[in-house]
Amino acid sequence: MYSPRVGRTSDARNKILEAAKVLIEQRGYSALGVAEICAAAGVPKGSFYYFFESKQALALTVIDEHWAAQRAEWEAVLNADASPLRRLHDLFEVTEEVQRVAQQRSGVVVGCMFGNLALELSNQAPEIRERLQAIFDAQIELIEAVVTQAKDLGEAGPAVDSREAARSIVAQIEGRVLLAKLLNDPEQLDTLWRNSLDLLQVPDDSRTLVN
Amino acid sequence: MYSPRVGRTSDARNKILEAAKVLIEQRGYSALGVAEICAAAGVPKGSFYYFFESKQALALTVIDEHWAAQRAEWEAVLNADASPLRRLHDLFEVTEEVQRVAQQRSGVVVGCMFGNLALELSNQAPEIRERLQAIFDAQIELIEAVVTQAKDLGEAGPAVDSREAARSIVAQIEGRVLLAKLLNDPEQLDTLWRNSLDLLQVPDDSRTLVN
DNA sequence: GGAGAATACATGACCGGTCGTCTAGCTTCT
C-alpha cells in the first residue's frame, strides 16, 4: 500500500549505482569486486547488501537503468522530425559522440555495456542473458521501424528486409564498437553511416542528406 | 606409462593449453581460475607454474596458438582456387560451421575468442590488447586482399574502399557472432553473405555464385 | 511538545572459500 518515510534517507543506493555503471563499463563484471564498487561510491561495504541482494542483482539494476536511459535517447533521435535516413544518421552520430565523450573523460573507449556483458556473461548468468536479449531485441525493433519508414518513402531499396536490415545495422554497430574499444579509437564508428547506406540499398541520388 | 626419455616427458603443457582454450572460450578470462583449468586438463595445480609463467602468459599462448590455427584456415579458404566472392562466401560458411559444431559439442555458441577477450580485457591487459589488435589487423588484411581481387574482376563495385570494406566485413562478423552467442543461435551468421554483397556493392548479375 | 516505538540506514568485524603464485622437495633419468 503506502509506506511512510520513516527513518533516515540516503543517496547511498544511487551512489553505488553510478559508481557501478562506470566501473562495469570500464572493467567488466567478473574482474570487478563489491569492495571496489563501494570504495568508488564512497559507501562502506557493509551497506552494500542493505541496498542490493547480490552483486548480480546490482548488475541487473545497472543494466536496466542504463537501458532505460539509452532507450529514451534512441527514441528521441529515431522519432524526431526528420527523414528516416536522417534520423538513422543522427543515431550513429550520437553513438560516436557517446564514445568520444567517455574517452575524453576516462581515457578509454568503454564500448557498449550491453555488448560487453553479452560476451562476458551470456553463458554464465541466464538472468543477465535474458535481459540483454530483450534489450537487443528492442534496439532492433526501434531501428526496424525507421527502416520500414525509409522503405515506404523510397529512401531504402524495395528488396530490403526491414527486420533483417535492422539486425545487420545493430550487428554493425556492435562490431564497430568492438574495434573502437580494442583500438581505443572512436573514429572507428564513423563508417557506420556509409555502410548503412549500402546495407539499406539506398539509391545514389538519396545519399546526400538535405534535411 | 613410462616415458624413459630425456627432455620433455609430459604432455601436461598441451593438456593445459587445450583445456584452457575450451574454458576461455566458454567462460572468459577473469571468471576462470587456474585450478579449474588444471582440473579440466587433469594436471595437478602445482604443475601449472612449471609450464607457464602466469595465468596471463597462458592466455597469450592460447591466443597465439588459436590464431595460428585460424589464420591457417582462413588462408586456406581465402587463397583457394575460386572466384574472390566465392572464397569470401566460403569463409562465412566455415565461420558458421565452427560455431555450429562448437554448439553441438558444448551446448553453447562460444563466439569469437578474440572478440570475447577484446571486450573483456582491452582496458585491463595491455599485452593482450596488443596481440588482439595485431590479430584483427591481420584478419582485415586477409579480407582486404580478397576484396581488392574482387574489385579488379569487377565482382565488387569500383567505388568500394577495399580496406574499409574489409574492416566492415570483420565488424559485421564480430557483431553477428555476438548476437549468435547471446541468442545461442548459430543461424544468426547466415546473413553475412547477403550483407557483404551489399557492403561490396556487388552488381545484381554477379550475385549468383557459379563456382 | 515530549516520550517512546518503529523504521531506515551505517558500520566494521568476520565467514568460508577461492584467487594467483611460490617454493621446497620428490621422482626419474643420465
Place this chain on the structure above:
DNA sequence: AGAAGCTAGACGACCGGTCATGTATTCTCC
C-alpha cells in the same frame, strides 16, 4: 651423484556475503 622434470602444499590477499550492533530520523500517542 647430479640434473631435470614435476608436484604437493601452503601463502597472503581477496572474493562475495553475513551479521550484531549502533545511530539517525519520523512516526504515534499522550
